[in-house]
Amino acid sequence: MKILIIGAAGMIGMRLARSIIKNDFNGEIHDITLFDVIPPKIENHKNSYKIKTGDISDPNIISELINQKPDIIYHLAAIVSGDAEENFEKGWDINAKGTWHLLEGIRKKFLTSNGSYKPKFIYASSLAVFSGPYPSAINDDFSPNPETSYGAQKLVGEILINEYSRKGFLDGVALRLPTIVVRPGKPNKAASSFYSSIIREPLNGIEAILPVPENLCHWFASPLSAIRFLRHAAKLDFKKLGNRRSLNLPGVSCSISDQILALEEIAGTKTSKLIKKIPDKKIEDIVNNWPQNFMADRAIELGFVADKDFKDIIQIYINEEINT
Amino acid sequence: MKILIIGAAGMIGMRLARSIIKNDFNGEIHDITLFDVIPPKIENHKNSYKIKTGDISDPNIISELINQKPDIIYHLAAIVSGDAEENFEKGWDINAKGTWHLLEGIRKKFLTSNGSYKPKFIYASSLAVFSGPYPSAINDDFSPNPETSYGAQKLVGEILINEYSRKGFLDGVALRLPTIVVRPGKPNKAASSFYSSIIREPLNGIEAILPVPENLCHWFASPLSAIRFLRHAAKLDFKKLGNRRSLNLPGVSCSISDQILALEEIAGTKTSKLIKKIPDKKIEDIVNNWPQNFMADRAIELGFVADKDFKDIIQIYINEEINT
Numbered sequence: 001m002k003i004l005i006i007g008a009a010g011m012i013g014m015r016l017a018r019s020i021i022k023n024d025f026n027g028e029i030h031d032i033t034l035f036d037v038i039p040p041k042i043e044n045h046k047n048s049y050k051i052k053t054g055d056i057s058d059p060n061i062i063s064e065l066i067n068q069k070p071d072i073i074y075h076l077a078a079i080v081s082g083d084a085e086e087n088f089e090k091g092w093d094i095n096a097k098g099t100w101h102l103l104e105g106i107r108k109k110f111l112t113s114n115g116s117y118k119p120k121f122i123y124a125s126s127l128a129v130f131s132g133p134y135p136s137a138i139n140d141d142f143s144p145n146p147e148t149s150y151g152a153q154k155l156v157g158e159i160l161i162n163e164y165s166r167k168g169f170l171d172g173v174a175l176r177l178p179t180i181v182v183r184p185g186k187p188n189k190a191a192s193s194f195y196s197s198i199i200r201e202p203l204n205g206i207e208a209i210l211p212v213p214e215n216l217c218h219w220f221a222s223p224l225s226a227i228r229f230l231r232h233a234a235k236l237d238f239k240k241l242g243n244r245r246s247l248n249l250p251g252v253s254c255s256i257s258d259q260i261l262a263l264e265e266i267a268g269t270k271t272s273k274l275i276k277k278i279p280d281k282k283i284e285d286i287v288n289n290w291p292q293n294f295m296a297d298r299a300i301e302l303g304f305v306a307d308k309d310f311k312d313i314i315q316i317y318i319n320e321e322i323n324t
Numbered sequence: 325m326k327i328l329i330i331g332a333a334g335m336i337g338m339r340l341a342r343s344i345i346k347n348d349f350n351g352e353i354h355d356i357t358l359f360d361v362i363p364p365k366i367e368n369h370k371n372s373y374k375i376k377t378g379d380i381s382d383p384n385i386i387s388e389l390i391n392q393k394p395d396i397i398y399h400l401a402a403i404v405s406g407d408a409e410e411n412f413e414k415g416w417d418i419n420a421k422g423t424w425h426l427l428e429g430i431r432k433k434f435l436t437s438n439g440s441y442k443p444k445f446i447y448a449s450s451l452a453v454f455s456g457p458y459p460s461a462i463n464d465d466f467s468p469n470p471e472t473s474y475g476a477q478k479l480v481g482e483i484l485i486n487e488y489s490r491k492g493f494l495d496g497v498a499l500r501l502p503t504i505v506v507r508p509g510k511p512n513k514a515a516s517s518f519y520s521s522i523i524r525e526p527l528n529g530i531e532a533i534l535p536v537p538e539n540l541c542h543w544f545a546s547p548l549s550a551i552r553f554l555r556h557a558a559k560l561d562f563k564k565l566g567n568r569r570s571l572n573l574p575g576v577s578c579s580i581s582d583q584i585l586a587l588e589e590i591a592g593t594k595t596s597k598l599i600k601k602i603p604d605k606k607i608e609d610i611v612n613n614w615p616q617n618f619m620a621d622r623a624i625e626l627g628f629v630a631d632k633d634f635k636d637i638i639q640i641y642i643n644e645e646i647n648t
C-alpha cells in the first residue's frame with residue numbers, strides 16, 4: 001500500500017509520518033511519500049520514505065504525485081488562518097484551488113485508468129467552518145458558516161470532496177479537527193496560540209500570557225488524538241459515511257479555568273501561577289466566535305475516540321515533549 | 325442606477341427584466357443590461373434595455389460586463405440540475421467557476437476603483453444545497469449537504485458570496501428559492517417538471533402524469549413570488565444580513581394530494597381527473613430527498629413574503645398565463 005502525505009512538514013504531518021513509518025512501514029505499507037513546500041525531516045528511518053517538495057497550486061506537481069498512484073492520500077497542507085486572512089489571493093489559491101487541483105488530478109487518473117485508480121482521500125478540515133451564535137452543543141446537522149477566509153476555503157474543500165466522492169472518482173472524508181493542544185515549540189501568530197502557551201510555558205518554568213476571560217470554553221484534542229483520528233480514518237469503511245463526508249470529530253470541551261485547574265492538579269500552583277492575565281480584546285473577539293462544545297455523534301459511532309479529559313491532554317504533552 | 329441581469333433569457337430572468345422595465349425604468353433605474361448565452365426577448369420596451377450574449381466561464385466577457393459598473397447584479401445563470409449531473413466539467417465550469425469569475429471581476433473593479441465600486445450581488449441559489457434526513461421543518465441553522473452536482477455548485481457559489489461580502493468587495497445575498505410552480509410552457513427534463521405539469525396540463529385540458537406518491541410534500545413559490553423575492557432583495561439593507569448571506573426563503577409546504585385538492589377546488593374534478601398516476605421509482609427516489617418544509621424565520625423577518633397557499637399559486641398561473 002502506498003501512502004502520500006501532503007503537508008508532511010507541519011506539526012501534524014510529521015507526527016503522522018513518524019507514526020506510520022515506526023508502526024507500519026514494510027508491513028501493509030511499503031511506500032510513503034512526504035510532500036510539502038519544504039522538505040519534512042523525520043529522524044532515523046531515512047530509507048523508509050521519499051521526499052518531494054513543491055506547491056499544490058501547480059497542476060504539474062499534482063500530476064507527478066498522483067502518477068505514483070498512492071492508495072491513501074492525506075491532505076493536510078494549508079496556508080494558516082492568519083496568513084489566509086491577510087493574503088486573500090494566496091489563501092484561495094493554495095487552500096481552495098490547490099485542493100481542487102489535487103481532486104482534479106485524482107479524477108483524471110481515475111478516468112485514464114478506467115476507474116481502477118480510486119484512492120482514499122483524507123482531508124484535514126477545521127472548526128473554522130463554523131461561526132456563532134451556537135447552540136449549547138453543536139450537533140452533526142448544524143450549518144457551517146465560515147467567518148474567516150481559512151474557514152471558507154476549508155468548507156469549499158469539503159464540498160468538493162463530498163462531490164468527488166459521490167461521483168465515485170475517489171473515496172474522501174473531511175475531518176473537522178478540534179483545536180490541537182498542547183503544541184510544542186514557540187508561540188505562533190495564530191489567535192489560538194495562547195491555548196498551547198498557557199500550558200506549555202508554565203510546564204517549562206516560563207511565564208505565559210492569557211489574553212481572554214477564564215470562562216471561555218473551546219473544543220480540544222491532543223496531537224496524539226489528531227494522529228489517531230487520521231490513522232483511524234485510513235482504516236474506516238467509507239461506505240458508512242454515505243454522502244456526508246464531513247465529520248465533526250470528538251474532543252474535550254473545556255473552559256480556561258478548568259484548563260488552569262487541570263494544570264494545577266498535575267504540576268501544582270507554582271506552575272499555574274506562571275499564567276499572567278493580560279486581556280487582549282482583539283483575541284477575545286476572535287475566540288468568542290469559536291465553537292465551545294459538540295455532540296459528535298456520527299464520528300463517535302464511526303469509532304473516533306477523543307482524549308479522556310484536559311488532564312489527559314496535558315499528560316500527553318508531558319509524556320511526548322518533556323519526559324523524552 | 326444600473327442593473328445587470330445575468331441569465332436574463334431564463335423563465336425567471338425574463339420575468340424579472342419585464343418587471344423592472346415595466347415598473348421602474350427611467351425612474352430610479354436608467355440602465356438595464358440583459359445577459360445570457362442566447363439573447364433574451366422582452367416584448368415591446370425595445371429601447372429600454374441593452375442585450376449582451378456570452379458565456380460567464382469567459383473572464384473577458386465578465387470584464388466587459390463589470391466595466392459598465394452595474395449597481396445591482398442579478399446572477400441567475402446556471403446549467404440546470406440534470407445537465408450539471410450528466411456533464412460534470414460543464415456544470416462545474418459554468419455554475420461554480422463562472423460564478424467565481426464573476427465575483428473576481430467585481431473584486432478587481434473594487435480594487436482598481438479604490439473601493440468606490442461595490443455593487444449589490446443577488447444570487448439565485450437553490451433548495452438543492454440540502455439533502456435528507458430532514459427535521460419536520462428545516463430551520464435557518466440546518467446544514468446544507470448537497471447530493472447533486474448542481475447543489476454542490478450552488479453551495480460553493482454561496483460560500484464565495486459570503487466571503488467576498490465579508491471582505492467588503494461587494495454586498496451579496498444568496499436566495500435559496502423554493503421550487504417554482506406553475507412554470508408555463510412544456511415539461512422539461514428536470515425531475516421537478518411534473519410539479520408544474522400536474523397543474524398546468526389539466527388546466528389546459530390535457531392529461532398529466534404524476535410519477536410519485538401523493539403524500540410527498542415539498543416547498544413551493546409562484547414565479548410572481550420569485551420576482552418579488554428578487555426585487556425585495558434589491559431594496560434590502562444588506563447590513564441586516566451580517567455575515568450570513570444565504571437565506572432560506574419562505575414558501576408553501578404542500579403535499580401532492582393537497583395540490584390536487586386545490587386544483588379541484590379551483591377547476592373542478594373534471595380537471596383534476598386529468599392527472600394520471602404512473603409511478604416512476606427513479607423520480608420518486610430523487611424527490612424523496614428534497615426538503616418538505618422550512619421555518620424561514622430570518623427571511624420572513626427581513627420582509628420576504630411567500631404565496632398565501634397553493635390555491636394562490638394556481639390562481640397566479642391562471643391570471644398570468646391563461647387569462648391574458
